């Protein structure tokens with residue numbers, strides 16, 4: 001007795017085909033025409049598309065940042081992701097200063113205990129001592145095959161070029177992939193104090209402190225090192241023309257370089273969003289910053305022509321108005337304590353959020369809520385407008401993420417033997433993105449009021465229905481860790 005999806009259109013990275021899909025247990029066991037219902041539960045998918053469920057390879061759940069924590073954790077963030085048609089994500093473990101990579105892994109395993117959807121980990125290396133360099137290869141056996149390094153955040157996470165180069169040599173030897181946050185942190189560290197000293201403290205100056213040129217320069221530097229070391233490189237959250245040009249040049253030269261952009265960079269601009277008055281611009285502060293409509297055109301072209309392989313979110317949400325609620329004073333008296341505890345005592349309490357940066361853009365917690373809206377917004381902006389085919393949409397949001405990060409074909413495919421992670425998608429149904437209806441644990445929505453056409457109606461995780469319309473059927477503890485394989489293909 002299985003679940004039979006009948007009369008739908010299966011959309012994969014390569015094809016759109018009328019077919020029935022049979023799921024038995026957690027696996028897809030048969031795809032064909034006119035499969036007999038037998039004793040199976042039948043899901044009528046007439047007029048619907050069947051997609052491999054979304055994979056978001058760039059998230060920060062429950063992340064300590066800038067004196068607070070990102071709001072969504074492995075409970076609320078999973079629910080929000082599921083409602084948006086995403087059932088696998090890769091979160092960034094942060095190596096603690098002075099600690100080992102395994103120390104970080106243990107912390108994230110603990111955070112992930114309430115998991116409702118499947119997840120994997122990247123390792124963000126923040127303190128690259130010789131013993132940590134020696135520890136890197138041991139991550140492969142833990143199913144963590146990607147390393148993240150920061151070329152920005154001077155005196156916090158930033159590594160120098162020699163360290164990046166050496167790490168790439170080691171990663172290449174073990175079939176690991178290196179991801180970089182590509183911005184020149186030294187230049188940013190010069191620009192920010194000068195802006196603040198000139199009284200330019202509003203959120204919009206955050207973009208001025210991180211101009212596109214420093215993203216392009218750092219991207220090029222990492223691309224060159226990939227060419228020299230042969231290490232697979234994946235540039236996260238690419239936003240602008242100079243960065244895309246640098247990546248395209250590397251790809252033209254045959255270097256193993258890839259890149260992603262995030263959904264927000266297609267839609268938000270400095271002028272329309274970051275420059276909003278009365279501190280509202282803080283809602284849109286992330287690094288690298290949102291850019292211009294010109295850059296948006298460049299990004300759409302880059303995901304269309306294959307220069308960029310993936311669309312993710314960099315989901316890392318904070319309250320716009322945080323630090324409020326009856327236990328505020330008590331919480332402040334215990335400043336630096338555990339916000340989770342305060343919230344457990346009084347659910348109306350909000351941990352600090354974007355307001356931390358009032359009067360100083362450099363103190364605004366960096367990050368945006370997007371994990372729930374990615375699939376709908378990209379479908380609407382990409383497929384409905386004719387920029388992307390449905391197949392390319394699947395490739396960017398579901399299949400390439402699985403391939404590049406060593407999860408394919410278990411994830412990212414509608415194929416016999418793959419996990420039955422199935423998204424029943426109604427291409428004609430509309431929905432208005434809004435903080436009033438979203439499931440992300442924050443008080444604003446990036447795309448407030450945007451009406452999208454094309455939405456998830458049912459979501460299956462390994463054969464179990466976790467979303468049915470507006471009903472949630474996921475369960476804490478049902479999400480599983482996905483151990484990833486090394487030597488994944490370079491796309």
Ligand SMILES: [Zn+2]
Nearest residue numbers: 058059060314
């Ligand atoms: Zn990030």
